[in-house]
Amino acid sequence: MTPPPPRHRNFAPLIVAAVLLALTAWSALALEIRPGRLGGIGNLFQILGEAIPPDTTLVGVAVEAIVETLQIAFLGTAMGTVLALPLGLLGARNIFGRGVTVPARVVLAGIRTLPALLWAVLFVVAVGLGPLAGVLAAGVYTVGYLGKLQYESIEGMDPAAIHAVGSAGASRVQLIRYVVLPESANHILSQILFMFEHNVRASSIFGFVGAGGIGFYIANYLTVFRYQSVLTLLLAVFVTILVIDYLSVLVRDRFLVPSRSSAARPRRRRPAS
Amino acid sequence: MKVATDIDSAGRASASPPLPVLGQGGRDAGGAPVTVPPCSAIEMCDVWVRYGKSAPALQQVCLNVRQGERHAIVGPSGSGKSTLLKVLKGLVPTEHGTVATLGTPVNGKRAHRQLRARIGYIPQNLGLVSSATVLQNALMGCLHRVGEIRSWLGLFPEAEYRAAHEALEATGISHLSDRLAHQLSGGERRRLAISRALVQRPEILLADEFLSELDDVTAEQVLRGLDKAHRELGMTVLMVEHDLQVARTFCDRVTVLREGCKVCEVNGSEIDDTRLRDLFRGVAAA
Numbered sequence: 296m297t298p299p300p301p302r303h304r305n306f307a308p309l310i311v312a313a314v315l316l317a318l319t320a321w322s323a324l325a326l327e328i329r330p331g332r333l334g335g336i337g338n339l340f341q342i343l344g345e346a347i348p349p350d351t352t353l354v355g356v357a358v359e360a361i362v363e364t365l366q367i368a369f370l371g372t373a374m375g376t377v378l379a380l381p382l383g384l385l386g387a388r389n390i391f392g393r394g395v396t397v398p399a400r401v402v403l404a405g406i407r408t409l410p411a412l413l414w415a416v417l418f419v420v421a422v423g424l425g426p427l428a429g430v431l432a433a434g435v436y437t438v439g440y441l442g443k444l445q446y447e448s449i450e451g452m453d454p455a456a457i458h459a460v461g462s463a464g465a466s467r468v469q470l471i472r473y474v475v476l477p478e479s480a481n482h483i484l485s486q487i488l489f490m491f492e493h494n495v496r497a498s499s500i501f502g503f504v505g506a507g508g509i510g511f512y513i514a515n516y517l518t519v520f521r522y523q524s525v526l527t528l529l530l531a532v533f534v535t536i537l538v539i540d541y542l543s544v545l546v547r548d549r550f551l552v553p554s555r556s557s558a559a560r561p562r563r564r565r566p567a568s
Numbered sequence: 569m570k571v572a573t574d575i576d577s578a579g580r581a582s583a584s585p586p587l588p589v590l591g592q593g594g595r596d597a598g599g600a601p602v603t604v605p606p607c608s609a610i611e612m613c614d615v616w617v618r619y620g621k622s623a624p625a626l627q628q629v630c631l632n633v634r635q636g637e638r639h640a641i642v643g644p645s646g647s648g649k650s651t652l653l654k655v656l657k658g659l660v661p662t663e664h665g666t667v668a669t670l671g672t673p674v675n676g677k678r679a680h681r682q683l684r685a686r687i688g689y690i691p692q693n694l695g696l697v698s699s700a701t702v703l704q705n706a707l708m709g710c711l712h713r714v715g716e717i718r719s720w721l722g723l724f725p726e727a728e729y730r731a732a733h734e735a736l737e738a739t740g741i742s743h744l745s746d747r748l749a750h751q752l753s754g755g756e757r758r759r760l761a762i763s764r765a766l767v768q769r770p771e772i773l774l775a776d777e778f779l780s781e782l783d784d785v786t787a788e789q790v791l792r793g794l795d796k797a798h799r800e801l802g803m804t805v806l807m808v809e810h811d812l813q814v815a816r817t818f819c820d821r822v823t824v825l826r827e828g829c830k831v832c833e834v835n836g837s838e839i840d841d842t843r844l845r846d847l848f849r850g851v852a853a854a
């Protein structure tokens with residue numbers, strides 16, 4: 296009988312833990328975060344106390360503003376998706392060479408450099424106050440973020456089908472049509488839903504900078520300390536997000552065939568904005 | 569057959585300078601002896617392959633397969649059989665040595681579409697598109713004969729549908745053509761991959777684990793289908809096959825690989841199972 300192979304002690308997890316701890320301590324010290332200064336958090340509860348009960352006379356306004364917010368998010372998502380699909384494909388290294396993927400990725404990364412709210416500021420400057428700036432901001436940000444999600448999930452595809460069909464003489468365009476799109480359709484649909492959710496959240500603060508949506512009212516009532524009105528508006532956003540979440544679960548369950556390899560599913564990440 | 573040759577010559581016409589004889593060396597259906605000496609479809613010379621820093625997966629392998637030959641590669645698990653096929657398809661870089669298929673060197677570059685189409689490949693893990701139907705998967709073999717726009721719109725010519733149907737019939741899964749590929753059993757999936765390769769009508773077929781997961785009766789049916797395609801197209805077949813008896817009886821020549829080295833190459837008709845098994849296990853010298 297052969298002896299079992301010697302076991303190597305693996306120190307990697309310990310080192311990672313130590314590094315994370317050191318980073319936490321360093322950041323906290325540098326920012327002068329001390330327990331004594333956290334007392335101000337209590338003020339939040341005071342504000343909450345003043346906000347209850349919510350202002351019911353504002354329900355009509357809230358609904359109208361939420362509808363506008365949803366419209367901004369919807370148009371932005373639609374516009375972004377149309378542009379993100381081709382860019383995401385061009386960014387996938389298992390389909391195109393470096394000459395194509397690098398420029399595509401640079402464009403996508405460049406778009407993501409600015410958070411959605413900053414794009415909204417820029418578009419307000421460019422096209423003026425109002426929902427159009429919000430739509431453009433949501434759309435552009437969607438391109439950057441959805442494009443990245445897409446090339447990542449395309450690169451995570453099982454390469455066997457690409458190899459097999461590609462070696463049968465299919466062109467790139469045919470590969471995209473017959474292998475890449477069918478195999479990643481589930482992920483793409485799920486990412487679009489996720490982007491819509493994200494855009495609803497993003498466009499509910501676009502109003503802070505004058506780019507339309509419910510944020511306009513939230514910002515105004517905040518500046519005059521009418522917390523009861525603010526609470527009504529926030530509740531409207533909250534309920535909307537809940538409903539969208541519920542609907543997207545329904546859509547996923549209804550349309551998305553459970554993929555055979557769960558490992559190939561993309562991790563859902565929150566965009567940084 | 570009529571349709572087959574029409575499309576075939578059309579598909580290959582745009583490939584490269586027209587070859588005088590499309591690999592039908594000695595097996596012409598008309599029976600007239602072909603005078604052009606059969607040349608090599610596959611040439612490998614002193615090929616070394618290494619994954620990372622591990623021991624070489626192939627070392628010093630030379631292989632010559634004539635056009636129209638049926639060649640089997642046998643060897644224990646991990647002996648480098650799949651690697652050899654991937655090298656021929658240009659999917660794995662070689663460390664040393666020269667490789668050529670159909671007279672064209674295989675180097676790191678992505679081969680032209682029409683050249684790729686002349687070499688069929690059935691990977692060990694099949695590479696089916698799991699969310700497409702059986703029929704669609706079979707049709708993917710003919711993409712190189714269909715224009716970009718037509719194929720993007722899914723408008724395949726009638727002849728291609730017929731070809732796909734025939735190929736599915738040859739492997740006995742035509743009754744499943746509307747199923748999604750991921751709803752098939754292991755053996756059905758393998759037969760689908762074979763059908764796709766038959767639709768492609770390649771000049772060389774590289775088939776990994778050709779008959780794995782198939783019972784004797786089905787395996788025989790698939791072999792008959794391949795035999796027919798081989799005769800009609802003058803196809804060169806290089807298959808990795810675990811069943812030594814099939815390798816010996818179906819193929820003209822058998823190459824034995826062990827631990828990345830080529831142990832020997834024998835004529836299928838001149839060897840018996842026991843001897844082949846001993847070579848395979850390494851208890852007999854070549």
Ligand SMILES: Nc1ncnc2c1ncn2[C@@H]1O[C@H](COP(=O)(O)OP(=O)(O)OP(=O)(O)O)[C@@H](O)[C@H]1O
Pocket residue numbers: 619620625643644645646647648649650651652692
């Ligand atoms: N991608 C890879 N990375 C590292 N090593 C690999 C890789 N693919 C194969 N190998 C190694 O190369 C050797 C040959 O593998 P190969 O797949 O060619 O074997 P095989 O003869 O086809 O075996 P099987 O009959 O089990 O399919 C094996 O030792 C394997 O572990």
Ligand SMILES: [Mg+2]
Pocket residue numbers: 649650651692776
């Ligand atoms: Mg193998």
